[in-house]
Amino acid sequence: MTLCIRVPKASAEDVRKRLISSGILNTAAKIRTDEDSILIPILSDSFENYDVTDADLEPVHREETDYRNIADVPDELKELLPNSYDVIGDIAVVKFPDELIPYASPIGNALLRTQPSLRAVMMDLGVKGELRVREIKMIAGAGTSETHHKEFGVTVIVDPAKAYFNPRLSTERMRIASLVRDNETIIDMFAGAAPFPLVISKHSRPSVIYSIDLNDDAVEFMERNIKLNRMKNIIAICGDSSAVIKELPPADRIIMNLPHSADAFLPDALSNLKKGGTAHMHKITERATSPEYVSELVAAMKEKGYAIRVDRMAELKTYSPTMSVYVLDIVKE
Ligand SMILES: C[S@@+](CC[C@H](N)C(=O)[O-])C[C@H]1O[C@@H](n2cnc3c(N)ncnc32)[C@H](O)[C@@H]1O
Known part of the structure; x- marks a missing residue:
C-alpha cells in the first residue's frame, strides 16, 4: 500500500x-x-x-541506466567499478583493476542490460607496442570486435583489436578540421584507421590528405573507410612515416598523433612542412614541467636547424597521476 x-x-x-x-x-x-x-x-x-x-498504486517501472547498480560483484568491490569506458560503434571497451577480473562477465552483462545500443563488451588489457594495438577480450555479447563508429558525419570502420582508435579525440579532430583552409596539403603521419583525415575531408576543403600508417591492418581499414565515406582526396599509404614523408610534397599541416614518441619524428615532419605551416603534435609529458618541455623542444629543434614556435599547448587527457597527453600546435618559422 x-x-x-x-x-x-x-x-x-x-x-x-x-x-x-x-x-x-x-x-x-x-x-x-x-x-x-x-x-x-x-x-x-x-x-x-x-x-x-x-x-494500492502500481509501482513506476524504471529502466536502470547505471550498470554499477546491477553488476553482480561483491559489495566491497563495487567502488572499484569504473565510472567511464570507451564506446566504439556498438562495442564498449572497459578497463578495470585486477580485483574485478573474476567478475568480468557479470560486469559485461550489466553494461549490455543498461546500454541497449551495445552489442558486445570487451575488457581492455592495455595498448601495446609500436603499432599501439589494444589487447582486448570479449566478456559479454556477440560477434567480433570490428565495428562501425560514427563521428561528426563520418563512419569509421575499425577493429580495436587490430588498429588503434580513440573515440575521445573526436572534438580534437573537429578542431583541426575547423583550422584547415581551402586547398591545403595535409599529412597525417600516424593515421590509424584515418579518423583525422575523414573528419577533415568531410568538414573542410584540403586539396589532399596523405594518410600514413605502419600497421597493415590500420591501412586496410583506412582504405575501406575512404571508400565507404566516398572521400576523393585522402591517399592511404602503408609505411614508416619518417621515410614516406620524404617522398611527399611539402605540407601546410601535419598531424602527429603518436603521444609516446611523436617528438622523435618532429625533425622529419619539419623537413617537409612549409614555412608558416603547422604540426599538431601529441605528447605525453609531466604536468608540472610542461612549460619547460616546450622551451626544451624549441631549443632542440633550433639545434637541428629548425626555428619553431608553439602557438598552443592544450591538455587532451590525464595519462597518469602526474602526466597528461597534450596537443601542441607547432608553427615552422
Ligand atoms: C596513437 S595511434 C593514432 C591513430 C589515429 N591517429 C587515431 O586517432 O585513431 C598511432 C598510430 O601510429 C602508427 N605508427 C607508429 N609508428 C609509426 C611510424 N613510424 N610510421 C607510421 N605509422 C606509425 C601506429 O600503427 C598507430 O596506428
Whole structure:
C-alpha cells in the first residue's frame, strides 16, 4: 500500500505541480483515478488539507541506466567499478583493476542490460607496442570486435583489436578540421584507421590528405573507410612515416598523433612542412614541467636547424597521476 492524498479531479494537475515543487511527490508509484477523485502518492504524512489514505498504486517501472547498480560483484568491490569506458560503434571497451577480473562477465552483462545500443563488451588489457594495438577480450555479447563508429558525419570502420582508435579525440579532430583552409596539403603521419583525415575531408576543403600508417591492418581499414565515406582526396599509404614523408610534397599541416614518441619524428615532419605551416603534435609529458618541455623542444629543434614556435599547448587527457597527453600546435618559422 502507498500513502497518498485524495484530490478532486479538477484540481489534480495543480496539486501535482505543487507537490513536485515542494519535493514531496512520490514518483515511485503511479497516480490513479478513484471514482471522481485522483489518488496522488506523497512522501510526507500530509499535504495541505487533503484526505490522506493508503491505496494500492502500481509501482513506476524504471529502466536502470547505471550498470554499477546491477553488476553482480561483491559489495566491497563495487567502488572499484569504473565510472567511464570507451564506446566504439556498438562495442564498449572497459578497463578495470585486477580485483574485478573474476567478475568480468557479470560486469559485461550489466553494461549490455543498461546500454541497449551495445552489442558486445570487451575488457581492455592495455595498448601495446609500436603499432599501439589494444589487447582486448570479449566478456559479454556477440560477434567480433570490428565495428562501425560514427563521428561528426563520418563512419569509421575499425577493429580495436587490430588498429588503434580513440573515440575521445573526436572534438580534437573537429578542431583541426575547423583550422584547415581551402586547398591545403595535409599529412597525417600516424593515421590509424584515418579518423583525422575523414573528419577533415568531410568538414573542410584540403586539396589532399596523405594518410600514413605502419600497421597493415590500420591501412586496410583506412582504405575501406575512404571508400565507404566516398572521400576523393585522402591517399592511404602503408609505411614508416619518417621515410614516406620524404617522398611527399611539402605540407601546410601535419598531424602527429603518436603521444609516446611523436617528438622523435618532429625533425622529419619539419623537413617537409612549409614555412608558416603547422604540426599538431601529441605528447605525453609531466604536468608540472610542461612549460619547460616546450622551451626544451624549441631549443632542440633550433639545434637541428629548425626555428619553431608553439602557438598552443592544450591538455587532451590525464595519462597518469602526474602526466597528461597534450596537443601542441607547432608553427615552422
Ligand atoms: C596513437 S595511434 C593514432 C591513430 C589515429 N591517429 C587515431 O586517432 O585513431 C598511432 C598510430 O601510429 C602508427 N605508427 C607508429 N609508428 C609509426 C611510424 N613510424 N610510421 C607510421 N605509422 C606509425 C601506429 O600503427 C598507430 O596506428
